[in-house]
Amino acid sequence: xxxxxxxxxxxxxxxxxxxxxxxxxxxxxSRSFEAYCPFGGAESLWxxxxxxxxxxxxxxxxxxxxxxxxxxxxxxxxxxCGWACPIGFLSExxxxxxxxxxxxxxxxxxxxxxxxxxxxxAVLIVALYFTFRTGELILRGYDPFYxxxxxxxxxxxxxxxxVVLALLAIGTLVVPMMFCRYLCPMGAVxxxxxxxxxxxxxxxxxxxxxxxxxxxxxxQDIPVQQLRVIRxxxxxxCLECLDAxxxxxxxxxxxxx
Amino acid sequence: MRIPKLTIPLIVIAxxxxxxxxxxxxxxxxxxxxxxxxxxAKATFIVDGVKCKGTAAxxxxxxxSIPGIIGIETFAGEHKAVFxxxxxxxxxxxxxxxxxxxxxxxxxxxxxxxxxxxVE
Numbered sequence: 001x002x003x004x005x006x007x008x009x010x011x012x013x014x015x016x017x018x019x020x021x022x023x024x025x026x027x028x029x030s031r032s033f034e035a036y037c038p039f040g041g042a043e044s045l046w047x048x049x050x051x052x053x054x055x056x057x058x059x060x061x062x063x064x065x066x067x068x069x070x071x072x073x074x075x076x077x078x079x080x081c082g083w084a085c086p087i088g089f090l091s092e093x094x095x096x097x098x099x100x101x102x103x104x105x106x107x108x109x110x111x112x113x114x115x116x117x118x119x120x121x122a123v124l125i126v127a128l129y130f131t132f133r134t135g136e137l138i139l140r141g142y143d144p145f146y147x148x149x150x151x152x153x154x155x156x157x158x159x160x161x162x163v164v165l166a167l168l169a170i171g172t173l174v175v176p177m178m179f180c181r182y183l184c185p186m187g188a189v190x191x192x193x194x195x196x197x198x199x200x201x202x203x204x205x206x207x208x209x210x211x212x213x214x215x216x217x218x219x220q221d222i223p224v225q226q227l228r229v230i231r232x233x234x235x236x237x238c239l240e241c242l243d244a245x246x247x248x249x250x251x252x253x254x255x256x257x
Numbered sequence: 258m259r260i261p262k263l264t265i266p267l268i269v270i271a272x273x274x275x276x277x278x279x280x281x282x283x284x285x286x287x288x289x290x291x292x293x294x295x296x297x298a299k300a301t302f303i304v305d306g307v308k309c310k311g312t313a314a315x316x317x318x319x320x321x322s323i324p325g326i327i328g329i330e331t332f333a334g335e336h337k338a339v340f341x342x343x344x345x346x347x348x349x350x351x352x353x354x355x356x357x358x359x360x361x362x363x364x365x366x367x368x369x370x371x372x373x374x375x376v377e
């Protein structure tokens with residue numbers, strides 16, 4: 001099956017960003033790779049409000065990137081996750097690799113999927129609570145972004161970090177986008193804004209043949225063929241469904257409330 | 258209104274650049290220490306080793322009893338320390354020498370923790 005052209009664009013942007021983060025991780029550039037993590041913006045809020053100072057290794061770039069991405073979410077849902085996040089990219093690649101390895105991959109039922117997604121709110125609460133309370137980036141040792149790019153640097157929890165990363169890698173092979181769906185605290189921050197995103201995918205019900213290609217192509221497992229307007233909080237506007245749809249103009253990218 | 262597919266990568270790139278250039282609007286120090294209220298000369302040091310609030314606090318503690326240091330602001334994300342100092346009592350070179358001096362440990366050994374990469 002041919003790879004859709006949009007995916008080339010997406011993977012090109014992903015690769016450039018992954019390359020930049022790797023470049024920074026090797027100590028090049030004037031800032032640490034951590035300075036580019038938008039979730040750091042959320043973690044820095046308490047310190048800024050209470051003491052006017054950034055927490056731990058965080059800085060203004062974390063905050064400005066988070067705010068810029070919140071604006072992006074209001075414009076175009078979780079587009080950052082599907083087009084630029086290095087962990088989103090690695091998760092997607094892992095999911096596709098898992099698709100090649102498994103003949104019939106076990107599927108998470110929609111009900112279980114809904115419950116499991118609550119974990120990311122728990123991760124968000126734990127991360128913010130302990131960061132605000134201790135002034136340290138307490139989840140570093142379990143954060144795949146930090147562990148991968150720091151090479152298990154300062155703050156990692158040794159064998160526990162290794163086990164966590166291994167479990168995440170294996171989990172991603174079994175459940176596509178497992179980290180993004182169930183554990184990413186940045187995704188939890190985006191959630192309430194994502195439903196409001198102005199640019200979204202709409203399905204023309206009269207021309208749709210209900211073939212299910214769109215739902216099958218969705219890396220976030222959104223039941224696209226059952227929805228008229230894809231307001232789903234997990235939609236990243238990756239456009240895989242548009243490319244998979246065999247009926248011309250049935251799925252369209254549109255701006256509207 | 259129908260939107261071309263190419264809009265999506267363009268707004269992603271625009272938002273990332275927007276976030277990058279917006280950073281100067283939120284510049285706040287990681288730590289701020291003021292030893293005196295008077296004004297003085299400013300010197301900005303890029304220091305390898307100032308990478309979080311803990312290392313920044315340790316870094317500033319090296320100057321707690323140094324005459325001529327009026328205040329220090331650190332910016333961990335940029336590995337930066339901005340000194341306000343009295344040039345008649347201490348020089349930039351002396352400030353640099355203090356930060357680069359080996360730090361003695363309890364076991365009798367010592368190690369250089371901070372290294373100045375540049376001075377402005």
